[in-house]
Amino acid sequence: xxxxxxxxxxxxxxxxxxxxxxxxxxxxxxxxxxxxxxxxxxxxxxxxxxxxxxxxxxxxxxxxxxxxxxxxxxxxxxxxxxxxxxxxxxxxxxxxxxxxxxxxxxxxxxxxxxxxxxxxxxxxxxxxxxxxxxxxxxxxxxxxxxxxxxxxxxxxxxxxxxxxxxxxxxxxxxxxxxxxxxxxxxxxxxxxxxxxxxxxxxxxxxxxxxxxxxxxxxxxxxxxxxxxxxxxxxxxxxxxxxxxxxxxxxxxxxxxxxxxxxxxxxxxxxxxxxxxxxxxxxxxxxxxxxxxxxxxxxxxxxxxxxxxxxxxxxxxxxxxxxxxxxxxxxxxxxxxxxxxxxxxxxxxxxxxxxxxxxxxxxxxxxxxxxxxxxxxxxxxxxxxxxxxxxxxxxxx
Numbered sequence: 001x002x003x004x005x006x007x008x009x010x011x012x013x014x015x016x017x018x019x020x021x022x023x024x025x026x027x028x029x030x031x032x033x034x035x036x037x038x039x040x041x042x043x044x045x046x047x048x049x050x051x052x053x054x055x056x057x058x059x060x061x062x063x064x065x066x067x068x069x070x071x072x073x074x075x076x077x078x079x080x081x082x083x084x085x086x087x088x089x090x091x092x093x094x095x096x097x098x099x100x101x102x103x104x105x106x107x108x109x110x111x112x113x114x115x116x117x118x119x120x121x122x123x124x125x126x127x128x129x130x131x132x133x134x135x136x137x138x139x140x141x142x143x144x145x146x147x148x149x150x151x152x153x154x155x156x157x158x159x160x161x162x163x164x165x166x167x168x169x170x171x172x173x174x175x176x177x178x179x180x181x182x183x184x185x186x187x188x189x190x191x192x193x194x195x196x197x198x199x200x201x202x203x204x205x206x207x208x209x210x211x212x213x214x215x216x217x218x219x220x221x222x223x224x225x226x227x228x229x230x231x232x233x234x235x236x237x238x239x240x241x242x243x244x245x246x247x248x249x250x251x252x253x254x255x256x257x258x259x260x261x262x263x264x265x266x267x268x269x270x271x272x273x274x275x276x277x278x279x280x281x282x283x284x285x286x287x288x289x290x291x292x293x294x295x296x297x298x299x300x301x302x303x304x305x306x307x308x309x310x311x312x313x314x315x316x317x318x319x320x321x322x323x324x325x326x327x328x329x330x331x332x333x334x335x336x337x338x339x340x341x342x343x344x345x346x347x348x349x350x351x352x353x354x355x356x357x358x359x360x361x362x363x364x365x366x367x368x369x370x371x372x373x374x375x376x377x378x379x380x381x382x383x384x385x386x387x388x389x390x391x392x393x394x395x396x
Contacts, residue, residue, distance in 0.1 A: 140168070
């Protein structure tokens with residue numbers, strides 16, 4: 001029996017090394033595109049993940065322990081155009097040399113506003129980008145001065161961008177998120193929020209008790225999320241994971257004028273005619289949709305999922321709207337324009353709208369096509385305060 005014990009002990013000791021070998025390493029060098037001179041101190045990271053570093057004096061960089069999957073490799077440094085490349089990470093090492101293009105200086109729009117206006121715009125930005133959930137109360141922006149905020153009063157639109165990383169410390173989930181915000185547009189008439197950029201997640205140091213709470217909070221943010229749904233979909237585990245995806249049809253309510261017209265009339269009659277003002281308020285309170293119908297029998301994964309020629313990339317396709325129900329959580333927020341059948345329990349519900357015939361997503365559960373789908377309901381609440389890195393797995 002002694003040889004067996006020795007072999008078993010050796011296997012147990014080697015198990016961690018077998019586990020680490022499953023992850024990949026990415027190396028390379030960052031250089032000037034024309035002179036090929038090394039570029040030092042460039043931020044090299046996988047967008048929306050926890051893998052990031054800076055290039056050394058000789059331009060070299062190393063990203064270790066990368067989980068297999070599709071990522072966007074991003075390189076950014078002052079004075080150069082941002083570089084990005086979609087990569088597929090397997091179990092073998094990757095060597096990727098990066099050539100950067102020097103940035104051409106361009107004059108930016110200068111907007112002069114009072115300190116009070118900037119603070120008002122910043123508070124709106126925080127609500128709509130970081131969120132208003134319980135997690136948002138434990139988020140702190142460390143460098144708000146990097147933001148350029150512009151509010152277009154006539155269009156009721158707030159724009160934001162930044163040339164540097166916006167750093168947000170999330171004490172609810174245990175991450176320091178560095179977000180390179182390229183576009184943010186909040187439309188107060190259409191009630192939509194659109195943003196794009198690159199993010200790097202860094203683990204915050206903490207006590208054992210803090211880490212236990214962060215683990216719990218991360219799992220709460222993950223289960224029922226869009227990321228969880230897409231992973232369950234390609235694994236054909238929707239029912240087991242608590243999801244139902246239904247065909248959903250609806251039509252615009254013809255009795256309700258366009259939102260832009262309603263806002264114009266309310267503004268016009270606010271100080272002129274109270275009766276007209278009340279009439280337009282009533283029209284504004286009408287639901288946006290009618291003739292809404294949810295097909296009771298949920299989709300099977302195979303009905304809305306398609307494989308693509310690119311390994312690890314899947315296509316989500318459906319004919320009308322997708323009505324997604326997560327049966328393991330109840331919704332605590334009331335959404336005016338999210339239809340709910342009378343016989344359906346108050347589960348978390350999201351409505352997905354496609355702007356093209358399909359949406360592409362990867363094995364991490366992240367949308368990789370543009371434009372992204374529009375989310376209404378539960379998923380629309382998920383802002384930066386509830387965002388998890390793409391390499392997150394429950395139990396990490």
